[in-house]
Amino acid sequence: MHTRGTLRNTWHLGIKEFHSLLGDWTMLFLIVFMFTGSIYADARARPESLQRAAIAIADEDRSQLSARIVAALQPPQFITPEMIELADIDKGMDAGRHTFVLDIPPNFQRDVLAGRSPALQLNVDATRQSQAQTGTGYIQRIINDEVRAFVQGYPSVTPQAVELVPRALFNPNLTQGWFAAVTAIINNITMLGILLTGAALIREREHGTIEHLLVMPVTPLEIMLSKVWSMAVVVLVASSFSLQVVVKIALGVVVPGSALLFALGTLLYLFAATSIGIFMGTLARNMPQFGLMSILVLLPLQILSGALTPRESMPELVRVLMSFAPTTHYVGLAQGVLFRDAGIAVVWPEFVMVALIGAVFFALAHHRLRHTIGQMQA
Template sequence: MNDHNTHAAAHAPARRRGRSLVHNTWHLGIKEFHSLLGDWTMLFLIVFMFSVSVYADARAKPESLHRAAIAVVDEDRSQLSTRIVAALQPPQFIAPDLIELGEMDKGMDAGRHTFVLDIPPNFQRDVLAGRAPALQLNVDATRQSQAQTGTGYIQSIVNDEIRAFVLRYSTAAPQPVELVPRALFNPNLSQSWFAAVTSIINNITLLGILLTGAALIREREHGTIEHLLVMPVTPLEIMLSKVWAMGAVVLLASALSLQIVVKGMLGVAVPGSALLFAFGTLLYLFAATSIGIFMGTLARNMPQFGLMAILVLLPLQILSGALTPRESMPELVSTLMAFTPTTHYVSLAQGVLFRGAGLDVVWPQFLMVALIGGFFFTLAHTRLRHTIGKMQG
């Protein structure tokens, strides 16, 4: 009995410390919610980023080509040239303007036309005679995205119309190989599907870092951190409260954005498990909020934190694989980005949401996010303890 009492007494302080940790972390997290509710700027930023920003990113990046301005100089006035003009129609192009040869340069100089297609005289006759006549396509390359994509579209349209026209007069030789493309996960190759989900992923990174870092600096600027120092709370409890509170806000906002904006308003088909994505997001927010706290301990005020956030967020978003595949990056950059949680989170999020991957496929990414998150959490906790120690001293 005495041994049992001694054993129980030895474990009592540990249980009390555990209950104190949970109790203090919970109530400090509730304080973070109250503080956030009083910050109208941050509330507006959260709502805007997961609603208007996601919708705008999807619609501002339309399908590969949308309503491009085009004009045609039809010097042939034949059945074939008429078919080509008729094929250049919305939604890829605005209905073509039929202009004269002398108006071509004026229209390009004034910026009225991105493309001007010049069909030479006797074009149909030369095609049927097998002389391979040349068409001239003038492109306004200052409109870079439309110029590059539109050139391929126009070339494909012209070739298809010529092929269909010629087949009416001659029998084409059979092709030795027929290539049948099959588009998986995005059958219509809709860029807005990819842009909407990528916007949510980037906004999770942005707000996960900004909210926690800004919350810590706000307490330092308002003097509330000194109030916490005279209370029986530890740096670990202060840090855990910010991690779970701000992480819960971002997780809820991203889940609502995925269901209401992406699936509802944009009509994007998301075949993957929303629950698995939420679990991966929760794990990633553990890492992102830790990075935000670490940055908050380094910055002395909010403007300094904002400048630091630019230097951190831009590489994390641009080089993580969300916008450009890592395989196309320089090897050194790809290797360095493998040590950031964002790279692995983007990989698991795209695998789950785009390809419907299960945990058996994306578990390596989950593991890497957890390991890197643990490293940043330890680093942020050490730095926070050092900062608080200096303030107490």
């Protein structure tokens, strides 16, 4: 009976949040713009420079020349190459662990010394669009430099240019807008998930309606749950519309992944994002203070989560700290599902991490909300 009452109160309080949001024209404009005009504009983002790109090498030749090539692909442009087997190329690319995978075929050194022009295959994760374009040129130049330096020890051999055959996966034309548009949706989900719930709580305090709630037979948990589910529904509907209409139709982006699996991951992530928003709403005393606090929270979450810059390019300390942020795991989940058509068998670790971190933030936000309401009642 108590559970039924909790669900009923949570439902009615959530409906109240919808009515309150419909009366806030500024927030409605922000939601519409962030999932339409902003997405379209971000699809024209400027690419970044190559820095510590993730690369793996399948060395089938295992020769002196192939060892030289492996040794040349080093920081700062690339991380230290991971040596893998040929059968593991697709698995690593599908999981998003490698931006580049270079396949050095058998008898590569012998073909070079015989004066032939052997071909190497370079597999490129084109979801990291800017690195894919820049890195392919880097790798081509490095390989040709190493081949020329190697054959200098064999005067009878005339150096021939090595043919590098790139294979761009998940974005065959390296279209920048494909990556930027989906990334913008991911970032806007984070931003609005936090802003809407925090602003809803502060709006209650500024308008004096929080006092009305305190005299009603509702608990802090019901108040919090109502804001979480209502704002999560708003962001989920807006992001799904943006993906289907703005990204797929207006921008013509091919999204091979499951929209349903992405929506489930987004709903789980919004559980964490809205909890962060409520926690911040209990700390801020008014809307301007909440806005300033949001800048300090949103910028690290968006810039350091891997959505804009691959995490491999970041310092080790930053990567460790950001592993405790739900945004980091949600970005991996969303990119894996939408770009690489990854199924639940591939992205389930990200689902688990988002759920666990979300539960921690929900507990912290609930504790802080109870404390805040207790102070107001006193």
